[in-house]
Amino acid sequence: MRVLVVDDEVELAEAVARGLRREGYAVDVSHDGADALEKAVFNGYDLICLDITMPGMDGRQVCRSIRQHPFEPQPRILMLTARDGIDDRVGGLDDGADDYLVKPFAFPELLARARSLLRRDTAVTSSVLRVGEIELDAARHRARRGERQLELTAKEFALLRFFMSHPGDVLSQETLLEHVWDEHADPFTNTVRVTVGTLRRKLQVGDETPAIETVIGRGYRLEA
């Protein structure tokens, strides 16, 4: 899942990004509205954490611009605001935000809301994703296949999560790179292939059926 954190408070944005990365999200950071909009248009995020009060183009303008842009699918937008007046909240939601969080917020709450917003795509109602015998608990950061716990790195976890959010779909290397890796990933390395390889080996031990299938020339697919 790829996330953009936008806040003119550099130290806040960095901390949020650090925390989200640890949860396995691919996170980019932006410190002003114009830059955020540019990144959003260019990168196609799953979730944007957007501060409202920013110099120049503020969060609400960014939100409106994003909503006018023909993204498919539209990113989820979580507004972060230091203003807690009803007008501020209503205004933010009317501009197209999906949710809001008042600063200072508890970080676990931000994570929970991020999870909840990202779930809306997949029509799943809890933080636990299930595909076949594979089960992934995004809140507890745990995954297992049947009774076997999977020891995954953050990136592998994020990758598995993205696969499980799109079960049965063929996902290209570019799609995976865009949604699981952040802007610092080099598109010309074989990092996607390598990570998919290690994840596939961890998912399939002994005589278990292969979980991730390679669709030649198109990408990868998680068997439902």
Place this chain on the structure above:
Amino acid sequence: MAAGSDPAPAHGATPPIPPSFGSTMPESPPPAPAPAPGSGSSGATAAGSMTAGSTTSGSIPSELVAPEPAAQVHTRLHSRGQRLAEHLPNWMGSIRFRLTVVSSTVIFGLAALVVGVIYFGLRHSLQNQRISALIVQIPGGPVLIKPDQAQLIQAQVKAQALDSLQLYSFAALLALFFLSLAVGWLVSGRMLRPIGQITAAVRRIQTSDLSQRINLGGPDDELRRLADTFDEMLGRVDDAFEGQRQFIHEASHELRNPLAVIRTNLEVTLSDPDASVEELRRTAEVVERSTERMTRLVDDLLVYARKGTLSVARDPVDIGALIVEAADEFAVTADLGGIHLAREATIGLWVLGDRLALRQALANLLANAVRYTPAGGSIRVRAGRESAWIWMSVEDQGPGIADADQDRVFQRFWRGDPQEGREQGRSGLGLTIVRQIAEAHGGEAKLASVLGQGSAFALWLPALPAPTSAAPVPAPVSVADGEGSAPTAALTTHPAAEAAAPAATPQD
């Protein structure tokens, strides 16, 4: 001013109303109202109710206190009255009741006097009429009645007449008494109805919201003026509350950002069991920076809040000396930044004001100037007199302020570049405080600025008419060595300086 002079007569014209009105204000269990029914003067009862309200435990000390004639008698009366009042039904303690009793007593008294005068006058005149004989016309012809018998008859007739006069008088007086009570009750009720309306409206307003008004219609009389005065006061209170709410809203917003930085950094770092020492140290540094920022903000908030509520001290302050002092204080800071600080001031520019506050205003302006002037630039701080005004100005060679922003620089929490402002730990209140101090002194804060050339901030203060201390020394204290240098020359001709100096005189 116009508002202040108007309410005074309204209060003056109806002295008994405010205290009693006040005593009926509190909610459900109404306190024992002012006592002394029938004590005559309504002014006295009103005063009594005032003291009753202010010393509720008055009855306890009255028995214990050492004899102290006047006070003790007063307290005893007062406590006795209070006890009496506690036993009276509620309606008896009302102004309406007292007005009725007083008016009825007065009418009754006057009527009794008139009746008494008539009665005794009549009796007196009857007693003086003596008849010596009486001739009675009867069918058989006139009969002469002897004087002693005639006088007996006359006395009987007189006594009968006086008796019936007495009876009618008493009956009339009795009827008058009840009639006056009824009329007094009705009339005072009618007179006092607007007060009831005001009370109800004020009660409604205090339990709901302050945006409502009494809006008492009717003729322009004392009560209408009272209600209008209440409305004016409500308007001011409402504005003050609204201002406070707005300020608290803004201030909490300003405090939330650094709080969010601290909290998120701590939570993210602490929730990572494998956080390195380097990471922990970095987090600690972020927290330290944010707390510094908050400390400065809270300091400025306190200054701002204090200046907003307290009236400034009024002592003669020499702006010339203040300039010298502040310039010397900032010389080191300016030097460190490679900035030349020039001052031009004449001793003896007296204003009435708060020395510390004025010094703070100047310090805020100088701190701003030092912050924005690049190394190698210069700052000029000077003061002078312009007819009835004393001005002091700080001119810098910073980036200047765009025309669109010039109105906003004095606004709360406005920072030219928020990110940069935060990094420098600025509260966004510095110039707001300057303006506040200028206005508290009956003056004005002015700005003139040209993008790319610099800004000039000026404070205009009313001059003290006659210098109080030694004759002013009209010698420039220090026209610093930079007088002829390029930067200073540039600022004298630069429109900013022109505008901020004489041209920026407050319109008054």
